[in-house]
Amino acid sequence: MQGRFALYAALALCAALDIGCALAQDTYPARQVRVIIPFPPGGTLDMLGRDLAQKLSEQTGQSFIIENRSGGNGIIGADAVAKAAPDGYTLLFNASTFTTAPMTMKSVPYEVEKSFTPVALVGKAPLSVSVKKDLPADNLAGLLAHAKANPGKLTFAVGSVGSAGHLATELLKQQGGMDYMVIPYRGTAPALQDLVGGRIDGFIDPVLGAISYYKSGMLKILAVTSASRLPNLQEVPTVGEVLPGYEFYSWYGLWAPADTPESITNKLNSEVNKALPGMMNKYGPMGITLTPGSISDFAQFQKTDMARARKIIDEGNIRVE
Numbered sequence: 269m270q271g272r273f274a275l276y277a278a279l280a281l282c283a284a285l286d287i288g289c290a291l292a293q294d295t296y297p298a299r300q301v302r303v304i305i306p307f308p309p310g311g312t313l314d315m316l317g318r319d320l321a322q323k324l325s326e327q328t329g330q331s332f333i334i335e336n337r338s339g340g341n342g343i344i345g346a347d348a349v350a351k352a353a354p355d356g357y358t359l360l361f362n363a364s365t366f367t368t369a370p371m372t373m374k375s376v377p378y379e380v381e382k383s384f385t386p387v388a389l390v391g392k393a394p395l396s397v398s399v400k401k402d403l404p405a406d407n408l409a410g411l412l413a414h415a416k417a418n419p420g421k422l423t424f425a426v427g428s429v430g431s432a433g434h435l436a437t438e439l440l441k442q443q444g445g446m447d448y449m450v451i452p453y454r455g456t457a458p459a460l461q462d463l464v465g466g467r468i469d470g471f472i473d474p475v476l477g478a479i480s481y482y483k484s485g486m487l488k489i490l491a492v493t494s495a496s497r498l499p500n501l502q503e504v505p506t507v508g509e510v511l512p513g514y515e516f517y518s519w520y521g522l523w524a525p526a527d528t529p530e531s532i533t534n535k536l537n538s539e540v541n542k543a544l545p546g547m548m549n550k551y552g553p554m555g556i557t558l559t560p561g562s563i564s565d566f567a568q569f570q571k572t573d574m575a576r577a578r579k580i581i582d583e584g585n586i587r588v589e
Contacts, residue, residue: 296356296532297330303359303522306345306366308338310457311427312393312474316520316551317361320390323543334361338454341369341428341588343376350378354525356532360384364519367570368577369430373588380574387522387533388540389566391551391558393474394494394517395436397507398487400466408444408491408510411470415446424448425459425471429588432518433473435577436493438584440472443511463487474518475501476554493517498555519573521566537563 301324305317314336321332337345342365352358360366370376378384397408405411415422426434429452440446451468453459456477463471464486471478475492479501482489491507492498493516507514522540524533541560548558580586 296535297328299357300331300333301357301359302335303332303361304335304337304345304349305361306337306339306342307428307455308457309336311455311460312476312518312556313361313363313456313520315476316391316556319547319550320361320522320540320543323546324539327539327542341373341430342366343369343373346384347377349523349525350383352525354385354528356524356528356536358525359387359536360523361390362521362523363432364521364573364577365428365431366521366523367574368432368435368581369428371574371578371581372430372586381571383526384523385526385528385533386563386566386570387524387536388563389559389561389569390520390522390540390544391556392517392519393476393554393556394492394498395433395472396475396478396482396489396504397440397470397472397491397493398463398478398482398489399470400463400468401485401487402466403469403488405490406488408505408507411490412444412446412510415448419447420449422446422448422470423451423468425451425453425463425468425473427453427456427459427473430577430581430586431473432516433471434586435580436516437472438580438586439514439516440507440511442580442583443514474556476551476556479554492555494555500553500555519569521570533563 303321305314307313318334321334324332346360346366349358349360367380405414424437456473459471460477462468464481481487489504491505493507495515544558544560
């Protein structure tokens, strides 16, 4: 009799837990959600994050507010999320820099794979190889030749050390023999401003940030890092047309603090997947592929990409001084 009572009690507890999880998923979010972007306003990351936050606000009826908290190569904002309560009300929206930058640093106050829970892979973006308008090179082959003739003199911006743009530039060096001097910035927007102003020679970063300057003649885009030419830049060749096999993308994702309940991360993943189709008309023509998918798919993608990044970083000895 006692065994049967214990069994009934256990079943009741399981049912209660299931109901509790269902209720948490049904009621989340019940108040404003803070989404931290650990870089300054402006640039592709900020644009995409704000559009996604707006969609999530409309779908859930609760405000998803972007908070730009820059500094420390993206570490300060990410650490704030790592230390936040795992209740779904503080999230991190970041680019692949988040997973790669710590590989270049001696000490980081969190571990990407232990301190955060993947929520959704939002999109992948090809990069543009952009140079100042008066640089004496009108195509990628010309840039490589100019770099070889002036070893170590070309200045290429990086939005942050270990970012996708940095790794893409390093990969161009490894495969094309392009020597360059790294000029680190605190985000994409100030780097683009200096490129337009002619204070640096080049910048490899997502196409979306550079395209308006290119269309207005304020800089030159010599190539894109995608596998094929982009619909809105058909005149611009791919890097792979000059260096076969070269292909590189930045990517964007949403994370929550570790130990955030699955009911909440599943709800967030579902809402992101619901939001992305409505954003494709804007971002598709810009070459950004939005990527609805499961949390497990995102976790595996992140693991594979981190392994590739580590190889580039180690071979290029990329380190924060």
